[in-house]
Amino acid sequence: MKRTLIMFLFFGLAIPTFAQESETAPISQGDMLLIVLILVLIVALLILVIGMYVISIVRIILLEDKKQKAEAEGKVFDPSSEKSWWQKFQRSATDAVPIEKEETIMLDHDYDGIHELDNHLPPWWKWLFYGGIAWGIVYMLVYHVFDALPLQEEEYAIEMAAAKSAREELMASEGNNIDENTVEFSEEAEVLAKGKIIYDRDCAVCHAPEGQGLIGPNFTDNYWLHGGGIKDVFHTIKYGVPEKGMIPWQSKLSPSDIRDVASYVLTFVGTTPKNPPAPKGPEGEEYKPEAE
Numbered sequence: 001m002k003r004t005l006i007m008f009l010f011f012g013l014a015i016p017t018f019a020q021e022s023e024t025a026p027i028s029q030g031d032m033l034l035i036v037l038i039l040v041l042i043v044a045l046l047i048l049v050i051g052m053y054v055i056s057i058v059r060i061i062l063l064e065d066k067k068q069k070a071e072a073e074g075k076v077f078d079p080s081s082e083k084s085w086w087q088k089f090q091r092s093a094t095d096a097v098p099i100e101k102e103e104t105i106m107l108d109h110d111y112d113g114i115h116e117l118d119n120h121l122p123p124w125w126k127w128l129f130y131g132g133i134a135w136g137i138v139y140m141l142v143y144h145v146f147d148a149l150p151l152q153e154e155e156y157a158i159e160m161a162a163a164k165s166a167r168e169e170l171m172a173s174e175g176n177n178i179d180e181n182t183v184e185f186s187e188e189a190e191v192l193a194k195g196k197i198i199y200d201r202d203c204a205v206c207h208a209p210e211g212q213g214l215i216g217p218n219f220t221d222n223y224w225l226h227g228g229g230i231k232d233v234f235h236t237i238k239y240g241v242p243e244k245g246m247i248p249w250q251s252k253l254s255p256s257d258i259r260d261v262a263s264y265v266l267t268f269v270g271t272t273p274k275n276p277p278a279p280k281g282p283e284g285e286e287y288k289p290e291a292e
Contacts, residue, residue, distance in 0.1 A: 055085075092123070093122065093123060093124050094122045094123075094124075095119075095120045095121075095122055095123055096119070097117075097119065102117060105117050105118045105119060106118075177255070178234075178255035178256060178258075178259050179234075179238075179255065180231050180234045180235040180238060181231070183230055183231055183234045183255075183258075183259050183262070184230060184259075185230040185262075185263050185266060186259065186260075186263045187263070191259070191260050191263055191264075192260070192263060192264050192267065194257070194260040194261075195260035195261040195262070195263055195264025195265070196264050198253065198257055198260060198261040198264075199261050199264050199265065202249070202252075202261075203216075203261065203265075206246070207219060208273070208277065209275070210268065210271070210273035210274065210275060211265065211268030211271070211273070212273040212277060212278065212279035212280065213279060213280035214277065214280075215245070216244075216246065217280065217283045217284070218279050218280040218281070218282070218283065219265055219266075219268035219269065220268050220269065220270070220271050220272070220273065220279050221269070221279070221282050222269065222270075222286050222287050222288075223282035223283055223284050223285065223286050223287070224283075224284045224285065224287045225241075225283055225284035226241065226284070227287065228266075228269070228287030228289075229287070229289070230262055230263065230266060233262040233265055233266060234258055234259060234262045237249050237253075237258050237261060237262055238250045238258055
């Protein structure tokens, strides 16, 4: 016990040394909280050790007192017959009958020399059972009678609505609250630069690096299969043209990414490719911006 107390004492004195920081790097609030928690834990352990030590001393004193009383009465005192608090706790928790008293709970049933004992259920088991019944009644009243709290399906709907609202706020704050009805063409250098990166990575393989068309149609003329406005191009990229082999990109690109690449695609209109292959012939109908 003395060694344990000395060990905790030295450990507590060493904590401030470990916690010291240089003058240029002051202790952060998180580090200070950690130090406080460690000190609290050390104090709690010390209290626990001291409490156990005091309990053992009190038990020794009580046993000595019982021994003296037994000797005064001319009786022989056996310390081993005294049960500890843990043994008493186990006895009260299990309600078990000692082996020497099993005859008091033995039933008349005899199966080939094997007798049956009428043991009670452990009190902790019965209290759990009764507690489960009480909890079921409270649950029924709260959720099904008074409707004080939402059921699981209602909680799910509430959480999904909150998540959708949070997602819309996040998209709006990040410029992603864009669709085919609200998108606008952008000439900003940053937008077109991002659009070029996406186009070169995902689109050039079908439409050629300069938009002259390969498997896909040509972007350098004014003829479009699905409309040549920014909203039309955004819609085509977002939902794709599965019957022509173009996949929908809404699951791979964010709304702002689709806006960027759609704006970049429209910069090909009226340009002349400098590298092969030659531009494909007109496809679709001529697009006239003033008719939009």
